[in-house]
Amino acid sequence: MTGARSDDAAVIAESLERPERFSELYRRHARDIHQYAARRLGDAAADDITADTFLSAFRTRTRYDPERPSAKPWLYGIAANLIGKHRRSEVRALRALARTGQDPVAESWVDRADSRVVAQSVHAGLAAALAGLSAGDRHVLLLVAWADLTYQEVADALSIPIGTVRSRLNRARRKVRASLSDAHPSLIADIAPEAISHG
Known part of the structure; x- marks a missing residue:
């Protein structure tokens, strides 16, 4: 100390x-x-x-x-x-976002986007992808992408081995990339580069 x-x-x-x-x-x-x-x-x-x-x-x-x-x-x-413990609320909110494409919490994601219409469709796709993840995979992905924690910090936060962090993150990234495969690549990069990029 x-x-x-x-x-x-x-x-x-x-x-x-x-x-x-x-x-x-x-x-x-x-x-x-x-x-x-x-x-x-x-x-x-x-x-x-x-x-x-x-x-x-x-x-x-x-x-x-x-x-x-x-x-x-x-x-x-x-x-x-x-x-x-609020998983149902989170999934419900993500599904609503997937339907509407509107998310005031995530407005900053589209600040750099050229087209709000296209960006909103990416929001919807990302929300649908997140809603489709298991709770464990979603926790790992969002602690890395949104909380900016390292793999070791995520392992400490969730009391899981670092290997589990890596496997959950890889699985979540694959699913998100697959869900967003039709989106414009620059918008995907603007939205959550850490969430969908490799390692």
Whole structure:
């Protein structure tokens, strides 16, 4: 640990004696957790997921591994588990997006696109592809593509071996690429390059 004890593990350790210190972890990571949950379930559910993630983290902080300086994978793992409990809502939202092509949460995906009409059809295809993935494959794909976690961080977040992360990610990428095979390649690259590219 650093002399300044500024990493997440140090904050969590300090919060065992001084619970108010845990608010620093919230300040550092709540926005990212909320954004990730919003992309998966929408803003209304994201508020609850974010609050529940940090409440659960606070309650279980005595079990945090102090050898891991960043709590980011741990927090995303908690959020992913909570999102998993909302799986039906997520799949319903993805299917609605697949039908309509409208997704206000993902508007930034099309900022660089030349044609909104074509981009909306890609949204629909991507949403349909995501809805068709198993929960495990979708968690891995979106933690890499939307939360920007490394393979090891995803493995830590979901408590699975890194080999499982790789196999789930490869399977998910294959399915998404197959679903988007008719879309314009530049739009696919704009939408989620990490989600559909190789390794």
